[in-house]
């Protein structure tokens with residue numbers, strides 16, 4: 001569905017005197033979010049929407065957004081994320097799956113303590129903040145889980161098959177994911193889930209776009225002017241209690257298997273981003289990112305986009321198209337890994353493991369990877385589909401990978417189990 005023939009509604013941005021709690025502003029229906037440590041953007045209402053798929057999906061979306069933002073906008077704030085904004089959730093494979101772009105009627109943003117409201121359409125930004133929060137729906141008291149596409153034993157068989165392919169020299173790494181279906185005894189309230197995710201995962205970006213909700217630790221690409229940055233993750237260990245936790249952390253940092261798996265993910269990003277950059281800085285080795293449920297090897301990459309040539313003109317969606325999918329969510333080499341995923345995973349990833357985030361009218365924006373997330377069901381308000389995956393390399397053990405998916409599912413499960 002597109003609305004490309006409609007006239008682009010103008011947007012108006014005004015500063016807010018106080019910094020609101022962004023997530024507390026969200027209505028129950030149509031919540032849009034990209035929030036970390038209380039800062040970021042939330043939105044609601046739909047002033048415009050684009051759904052695209054096909055080989056040129058992201059180019060089409062970029063052209064649509066350029067057209068939508070070509071007119072004048074009133075923006076008293078002038079920082080990344082003020083002015084017109086589109087929230088986006090891009091399919092894992094944008095050529096096949098549907099990517100969703102939503103321009104909210106209302107966006108509330110907060111950055112470095114400065115807060116603002118943007119409206120697109122007729123509403124006055126001074127009148128749109130709710131006076132109080134509509135009460136949250138009650139939490140679930142019962143949750144029923146069911147296997148998704150593959151039961152655990154069959155999924156372990158798929159991991160073994162992938163390890164065999166890697167042993168045969170077909171590929172070096174492939175990320176295999178699984179899904180888990182959950183049904184609660186009550187309607188799921190996205191606001192309750194987002195509150196819980198944000199509270200438990202302060203280092204992650206708590207996102208919601210078109211019913212895909214999660215808290216991702218992985219930043220695919222941020223663009224602020226010509227500055228580009230990314231946080232690449234690959235290599236995961238469980239958390240433990242006391243001294244065991246320290247031991248697991250040290251084990252992850254020194255694990256040859258995890259470091260090799262991590263290096264493939266960093267290489268894939270750097271290789272794709274380098275042609276667009278005059279400078280690209282990659283730390284010597286990974287550091288540890290510690291979350292409530294797991295620990296990851298992490299590398300923060302920063303670059304400066306070229307000023308000239310076709311690549312200097314590339315906007316954030318073109319850059320996202322160039323870098324996605326990295327080996328953090330697909331594998332090495334990417335085409336062979338994608339074929340193995342299609343053959344062995346047995347499910348449609350939809351927008352899981354795809355880029356999710358926002359883009360403004362200047363071309364600034366942030367895209368994470370939609371991980372540690374669930375797709376709320378369109379047909380049953382009590383149900384959702386959770387996703388988790390892991391990088392498989394030559395020395396991967398199926399049982400350990402299954403346990404890793406369980407640790408990753410636990411992020412969303414804890415939010416459901418409030």
Ligand SMILES: C=C(O[C@@H]1C=C(C(=O)O)C=C[C@H]1O)C(=O)O
Pocket residue numbers: 175177218233234235236296328329353371372387388389390391392408
């Ligand atoms: C695929 C996922 O996570 C990715 C895979 C990781 C790994 O295999 O170690 C770590 C972080 C992510 O890049 C997921 O959470 O679903």
